[in-house]
Amino acid sequence: MESATLTTRSWLSERRRFVEAGGNTTHSFGLGRMIGRAYALLYLTPEPMALEDIALSLSVSKASASIVVRQLSSWHALRQVWIPGDRRDYYEAETNFSIILKEGIMPGLRKKLQSAGLQIERSMSAESGAVSLDCSRTSEDDRIFTREQRAELRRRLKTAQSLHRRADRVLTSKLLSRFL
Amino acid sequence: MESATLTTRSWLSERRRFVEAGGNTTHSFGLGRMIGRAYALLYLTPEPMALEDIALSLSVSKASASIVVRQLSSWHALRQVWIPGDRRDYYEAETNFSIILKEGIMPGLRKKLQSAGLQIERSMSAESGAVSLDCSRTSEDDRIFTREQRAELRRRLKTAQSLHRRADRVLTSKLLSRFL
DNA sequence: TCCATCGTTTAGAATAAATTAAACGTTCTG
DNA sequence: CAGAACGTTTAATTTATTCTAAACGATGGA
Structure with missing residues (x-):
């Protein structure tokens, strides 16, 4: 394992930019910004994330995260993953578009x-x-x-x-x- | 010309419903309600309409009408029509989808x-x-x-x-x- | 030229949407 | 059974969007 396992911070900030871009994209399509941000985040996160992780990463409340996750799930854009011995719900991106x-x-x-x-x-x-009538126009509104x-x-x-x-x-x- | 030229009021109220439905449709696609309302109105109006007619028919201000007409025009969804001897701008729906x-x-x-x-x-x-690094994790934020x-x-x-x-x-x- | 009539712009008000904190019900654990 | 950790719901707030009235510049008569 001589070669390495830690990505630099630059990649993580790039991911943040990716997340914001995802948000802007969905927003420009009239879908709201959170949807794209959440999906983009999970798309670039190889491990499943718990609801709170998502909320923290996106700097939003758990309530928002809950709503957006439900929305994405209803589109089959997220898959729920159960991790044994952990009560929390984990999610990962469905990568099959x-x-x-x-x-x-x-x-x-x-x-x-x-x-x-x-x-x-x-x-x-x-x-x-x-019905077509010839006379009896009853109001100005008629045309x-x-x-x-x-x-x-x-x-x-x-x-x-x-x-x-x-x-x-x-x-x-x-x-x-x-x-x- | 024994057969007739005046539609009943029921048709006009139907047109109103059509207009609202158009608004709801565009709104549900994230495009705002006015776009669909304006286009639907002109789609079901065989003669060109002046800006103010549109505003009156939709019960909105001339400013709103102006904006929505510009938007629709930029999509080639409306065509401007000049009527000789009339300074106003008239519009008709482009019916070729x-x-x-x-x-x-x-x-x-x-x-x-x-x-x-x-x-x-x-x-x-x-x-x-x-770059992948083995050590020197500089902050909690790194992953x-x-x-x-x-x-x-x-x-x-x-x-x-x-x-x-x-x-x-x-x-x-x-x-x-x-x-x- | 002066006034009336257009369409557009803009700043502010009204409306709609997104976001949150707090309360709630559940489920697990000690 | 009590308490902690979840996710969800809800009511209220904040934020964003949409809409309007008023001011404006342009254009065409009188």
């Missing part, structure tokens, strides 16, 4: 898209059900649409629906997973 | 990914540059990594880098655009 993508992120995305798709369908049936405009509306709703379907298909298919 | 995706969203995503990729590279060179752990770190950084590259390739390639 396609698992995180397939099991964690994609389902979440699909769920969000689904509610959008529902609204599109509702609007489509509302549009086709909308006139020509026949051509109504046709355009229908066209747009159809386009939106087809986009939605294709997006869902992309998320469902293994195609994207294969690439990532 | 692949343009929005290719010109507006993808470049933004790539830019965000790029800064993450930069950090990965920096960490890789820091890791390989990290021991075994040779195996350092190898694992390198492996993980490489994995992250390759994921990053593939993600960038997916965003760059026409593949995704073809599907959407």
Whole structure:
């Protein structure tokens, strides 16, 4: 064992920078900063970490750590590890990104898209059900649409629906997973 | 022209619901609520709208409308329309989603990914540059990594880098655009 | 030129989100 | 059984974001 086992402090400060960069990345994607910081930390920590270690390393309360760990776990981005003779919960990063993508992120995305798709369908049936009247405009809020405009509306709703379907298909298919 | 030109109020309230749903969707994707509301409004409005119309329809100030319109324009999600004899700026929705995706969203995503990729590279060179020492631990903050752990770190950084590259390739390639 | 009408900027207020300390329930240990 | 060590929940605070009103510069008539 002549060659060595202690990394210099420079590497540790580099890891800190990595952690902050992870936080900035997730934050810029609208996911909050803690998520990226926690995952990045565990990604660059070869041994499992206990909740308190995580909290200390990130300089946040145990409560925050608890929440972020739960979030990451629900995305399959973290795996819980039990260490015999230790009551604490240990976590390590799931390093297989396609698992995180397939099991964690994609389902979440699909769920969000689904509610959008529902609204599109509702609007489509509302549009086709909308009775056209010639007179009796009851308020200023009412608006006139020509026949051509109504046709355009229908066209747009159809386009939106087809986009939605294709997006869902992309998320469902293994195609994207294969690439990532 | 016996058949008619005035949609009932029910359609207009449906449009309002569509607008709110759009807002909720973009909000759930971390983009803020106004973006989705504004785009949805213009998407379901066949004629171009002036800034103030948008503000009134969404019940927000002209300042907010101005900001959100600029944002959407930068994504190529809105097109500016000039109406002769009218000083105001009119906007209409870009209904070709692949343009929005290719010109507006993808470049933004790539830019965000790029800064993450930069950090990965920096960490890789820091890791390989990290000198191993046997003694002279200077502070509690220093940590021991075994040779195996350092190898694992390198492996993980490489994995992250390759994921990053593939993600960038997916965003760059026409593949995704073809599907959407 | 002067006034009215735009769209934008900005500083401050309102709103939403993240974070924490403290209380709580559980589980292990002595 | 009592106490300590966990992780979670909650209510309150802090922080960040979003939104607005007012001021501003620019542009186009009168």
